[in-house]
Amino acid sequence: MPIVRLRTGDLVDELMTGPCECGRTSPRIARIVGRASEITKVKGMFVVPRQVQDVFRTRGLERRFRLLVDRPERGRDTLTLELQGPAPASLEQLKADVESALRMRIDLAVVETVPEGPLLVDRRLQHA
Numbered sequence: 001m002p003i004v005r006l007r008t009g010d011l012v013d014e015l016m017t018g019p020c021e022c023g024r025t026s027p028r029i030a031r032i033v034g035r036a037s038e039i040t041k042v043k044g045m046f047v048v049p050r051q052v053q054d055v056f057r058t059r060g061l062e063r064r065f066r067l068l069v070d071r072p073e074r075g076r077d078t079l080t081l082e083l084q085g086p087a088p089a090s091l092e093q094l095k096a097d098v099e100s101a102l103r104m105r106i107d108l109a110v111v112e113t114v115p116e117g118p119l120l121v122d123r124r125l126q127h128a
Contacts, residue, residue, distance in 0.1 A: 038120040042069050042077050043104050049119035051101045052081065059097065061088060064114040071124040080107040084114045 014030040039048050049067060056063065064084040071077050081098060087110045088094055095108045 038118055040069060040120060040122050042079050045102065045104050047079065047102060047104075047120065052098055052119075055094070055097045055101050059094065061094070063088075065119070066114050066117070067120045069120070069122045069124055077124065078107060079104065080109055082109050082111050082114055085110045085112055 010032050012029040012032055015027055016030060017027045019025050020028070039046060041047070047067060047069070052065060052067065056065075066082050068080040068082060069077060070080070079102070081095075083094075091108065091110070095106065098108075099106055
């Protein structure tokens with residue numbers, strides 16, 4: 001039995017309105033490619049950038065950051081927190097606090113600048 005999943009906030013690749021090869025005329029979607037909001041599922045857990053902001057706020061840290069979701073070829077999803085430098089004194093503790101908030105392991109990268117744009121970038125969609 002086919003399962004249909006379409007929720008508000010889903011981004012679709014294409015809405016096909018022409019008749020199907022089987023003769024049906026109802027509109028259909030090619031595939032779901034992501035979400036419109038800055039929330040995504042990684043390793044079975046929802047990742048919300050607000051959770052990272054809350055950790056930063058409790059530690060009195062005001063830095064630009066972004067979360068990058070990748071899927072190495074035929075690999076498991078990875079989540080990287082890019083933090084605009086310089087590195088804070090307790091970098092390992094910050095990583096542990098963010099991992100605790102997100103309930104998953106992350107990679108932490110201190111970078112010179114974080115580009116303008118969304119706080120969560122899902123690069124899995126670019127390789128699909």
